[in-house]
Amino acid sequence: MGRFLQFPSQLMLSQRGHLFPWVPVCLAVGIGLYFELRIEPAMWVLWLCLAVSPLALLWTRYGAVVGPLVCLMVLTAFGFGLAGMRAHQVASPVLDFRYYGAVEGRIVAMDRSSSDAVRLTLDRVVLERMDPSRTPTRVRVSLHGQQGFSDPRPGDVVILTAHLSGPGGAVEPGGFDFRRHAWFQRLGAVGYTRTPVLLLEKAGEGLWLFKARMWLSARVQSQLEGETGTFAAALMAGERSGMSQETIKALRETNLAHLIAISGLHMGLVAGFVYASLRYGLLLLPWTRHSGHVRKYAAFGALLAAAGYLALSGGSIATQRAFIMAAAGLTALMLDRRVLSLRSVAMAAVVVLLIRPEALLSPGFQMSFAATTALVAVFSAMAARQVRLPGWLGAVASVVISSAVAGAATGPVGMAHFNQIATYGLLANLVSVPVMGLVVVPMGVLAALLMPFGLDWIALKIMGLGLDWILFVAHRVAEWDGAVRPVVSPDPWVLPVVALAGLMLCLWHGRGRWTGLVPLAVAVVAWSQTQRPDILIADTGTLVGMMTPEGRALSRDRGAGFIADTWLENDGRGGDQIGAALLWPESPLKRVAEAQLPQIGVMHIQGKTGAKQVSRCARDQVVVSSVELTLTGGCTLFDPMTLRRTGSVALYLEEGGPRIVTDAEKTGRRLWHPAREKRALKLAKNQ
Template sequence: MGRLLTLLLISRLDLLLSLCPSVWPSVRPCLWLGGAVRWAGAALHAQRGHLFPWAPVFLGFGIGVYFSLPLEPPVRWLLLCGGGGAGLLLAAGRLPETAAPLALAGGLVLLGLALAGARAHAVAAPQLGFRYYGPIEGRVIGIDRSASDVPRLTLDRVVLSRVAPKRVPARVRVSLHGDPALQARALRLAPGQRVALTGHLVPPGGPVEPGGFDFRRHAWFERIGAVGYSRTPVVLLEPAGGSRRIDRARMALSRHVQARLPGETGAFAAALMTGDRSAMGQGTLEALRQTNLAHLLAISGLHMGLLTGFVFGAVRVLLLLPRRSRHLWPGKKIAALTALAAASGYLALSGGNIATQRAFIMVAVMLGAVLADLRALSLRSVALAALLLLCLRPEAMLGPGFQMSFAATTALVCVFGALRGAMSLPRWARPLLAMVLSSAVASLATAPVSMAHFNLVSRYGLLANLLAVPAMGLLAMPMAVLSALLLPLGLDRWSLGVMALGLDWILGVARAVAELEGTVGLVVAPGPWVLPLFAAGSLILMLWQGAGRWSGLVPLLLAGVLWIGTERPAMLVAESGALVGVMTAQGRALSRPVGDGFTAKVWLENDGQGGGQEVAAALWPGGEGRLRRITLGKLEVVHASGSRAASEIKGCAGAQIVVSNAPLPVFGDCMFLDPLRLKETGAVAIFQDAAGVRMKTSKTEPPRLWERGGSDPDRSERPTTPDQ
């Protein structure tokens, strides 16, 4: 009754104040604020029962705030955020109905910020701060292939000669170049073995341009403190002990499958069953990427869904056959428990990477809903899975795997939920429509994320998925399950042979579609606000109830406008100083045709420019001598590569930008970038407009946690340099 009288008084207060013109101007803003609060309360009241899916959104917003901060927040601030967030969550139960959701949202944002900061401190480990060459000892915990298609070892329990134990990284990653026979030998190593080799190590590299992908941050959360390469044989010091038995079983299964199915088919089968991609060639991987079929390699939601769906359905059918189990046993729950056990085994055998963990959590939540007699596929299940994963691995939110997986899942649940009961089709047509519709919805939902992270769009990706995904669901995954069951009996040869038919079809589709003209389109990398706006607009469209959901089109439209108007840097400088890229009317011109290949590749991809480094280097004007010169508006850019070229620079004027990968004396009034300054700034982007020239650096001051441990990164894909 008291609330009703209060609302009545506030609603009529404007009428009373209209009788007092002198008081009205000072009170009117308060009334507008009160009206806005009442409107927000009414809107939230209309969303009752549909607010839980917003919980991971606000938790993720807090995580995003932490990673976007320009400096590292003190630990006491993180503690205050965590305490304040927990306090708001506890206090929400005592607040009025209209204020409680706002308190919960604020509490989740503060908790997300605190969780991300706590995780960043929890994984802290030494990072190498200098270039190292010498003996490297460690225990093998991972075997894969680098982007330059050579074997790569990840080692822990590392020992480095002449480096104090407290400064030795927790993990290092070493690419193995040189003799192919030695490389093949390295691929036969088993996790848990202790090895030794001689190699070069450097600190993990930062972004190759400001605002780009930060490998140093990624390595920090993987506890990788150094990366490098070796050309020497890998010497086995100790056999595998009692640890990492699951990893050894996984690699043994991978080699068994490859022995049964040689070639790319066997490598593909091993990747599906164990997550081991070390035998897959770069040509096959590129064809899968260009046709938007690379997701079939990552053991994620599709594989977990197909596996658990097959096991669940098979157990249900088996339990329906005997009369006793059909009538007396809880068949659905027994099938759910069996499917959960199969998913757990798949998680262990596949290596348990972040994509597989995410898929397992989502499947476990949905099977748990079946056990609790709730709807398995609902936005609440998806939200709960997202909450669990964000609490365990907050940094996963920054990766394309997390973003694409939950974008596709949320869109599929919303679309199929909206269409439930809306169309009446013959039973035989429903699976076909479901397949076409799910492929189309998932492709549309993940397209912005894929284009933003990988700078390409597969024009025939939907066609390739429609042709390939049925073979994965009908042949590959069911036969993979049967092969695992028949392996102990030695009868898996025929099931693997049937599986190979489906995999050969998928690889054939990938190669055929990749050869079509115009398969891949290049996309300019978006600015920092584009993806958040896309996410905000999409979430409003999918999660908000009522006509207000259409307001989500506004941020979507704004994101598209910002993406179209993306401003690329007029000039880019690599952190090593060995490569410069200047934007011209024909595209970005590079100062060197070879060297810093990884940096050049990323720059051109972000520009949406094809042709490769040699074509881009041809756009740089020719000249005599060791100095490379080009004009940038009214400025002259001078690049010196090597100490001899740097020695030719005797001075500079204000209208010059001088870049060198060898130290330069401080002289003149121009802008100069040499290794000493680039060590402080990282990669540099220079923008030019009517107001003049402005510079943006990739390093922050004071540095974030992951920027404090190392310097002098080099991520070139050339065999003569470290390979990450």
């Protein structure tokens, strides 16, 4: 019995000196718990969680076993309170009705929608006949139709006539919650316009960093035309609005999308190139050659370059993580200190989570830290075992190992979020990443240095050759048969279990790390047994999807395209909306689309014309309507009034009868969801 009690103590003592990387893990657990709640916690609970955080400073007094456990619980509570406070801090009005009218605002961001339309994000919003206290802080509008105002600039005050509504919920229960995502961006309404955008006032003071980014983007694209120029602008200024969806899709399908997401690769190459250039340059000068501080001067210059790159690139999560790690390494170099790589990764994660706890839920955060943690762990293990290869063989092996390890680490995250796996991603990276490191990034830095003299075109032309090669590889490989394989969306708990397995394998020291294979095996089995809903209903009532042996059949062949594409991707079977509509038993072109499953019938009524054709329904039918209506017959009805309370709906056909799951049940009553009636989760049934 005594030996049994000694085991936890020996286990924790074996990890002494290696526990700091678990600090962001504990924070992440607390943040994740907050977002998984169905009821918003009271403010006093959040304050209590933050108030206990000083106990973490005293954890060493509790011994080698109890101390770390106390610290774990305190950090988890702190993460919980931190996420809750952040959610309250960013609170702003959300539009709770459909608005059509004049919209005035200042342009603070520009990007492209999934349909390749330019989108403007506006602040200082003014809506016609709208109380300022209820007006959203920010709105985002997609520009369709012929636009007379073709050159929007940062800071311009514009006016337009737009259709707006509050951010939509998940397209299926348990799916990506856009309302929550928009809440933390203070985005209170989204919509579109088909009329020209008019300029009210040219850009004034403020937004200087955004203006600098857009100026740099325009400068680069004036020297490099087409997709090459937009690719270069994305790398140098973090401005992707010019990139077409076709190119982004090709990069994603070949696992090269990380090349346009400014991350550790780019930051490391920029900092490394500047450091090496400054160091060798200072060695050539007689008055600095023998000073003994050449490395420190070079490191300081590289740190300034990295900070400038962070600012100009837009400061995404991956870029923040990369900068913090680079800054830690360069600072340690200036102070003649040793850098512990996993601690640098952990430090970067802590900083990002403290600033933006909601970043934990984003694919960018998950993929960035998964890749970096795995790479550091693998190369640290190789260094400890003195695994080295001579000359060019070592360089080639490093590229292969880096691509393979990063791909394996980010693969589950990419498959869970994007429902696909790039079959030839490793090959595409092997022939593209060296070009990025040897040609593209060095020429980009050189172009920035030559820009004040008007000679940046020299470096940009060479940079363009490297980008042309990467684009060629992406488009050519994406055309190969089987380049992309669809993957079914897993249950929400599967990805956290995979993350736990990966953290055990990377962070735990000793043979105990191999216990991480157990949760990994559990996750793989659970993922392979994922059950998809037999029936899906959009929260707008405009689309119904029914699972058949050939795949999901859709009640419409056009309209609600984003919802349709998401459903088909989550099913992991591929295909498009038109092909899925052909699987519907009757023509989806009719205003009333009907289908029969073993336990239940499905009827989808579209528009007022379809509603006039139906007055009765059967008790064993599920009726979905895009307009409000009244039926007799006792069926289960989902019309706009009901769907406003339930959100999207999923039905599972089980032996005891259909099991209905709603988005309202999954999300609960949170800050980012409008207040629902007390009986919101009870389905409406007509008698």
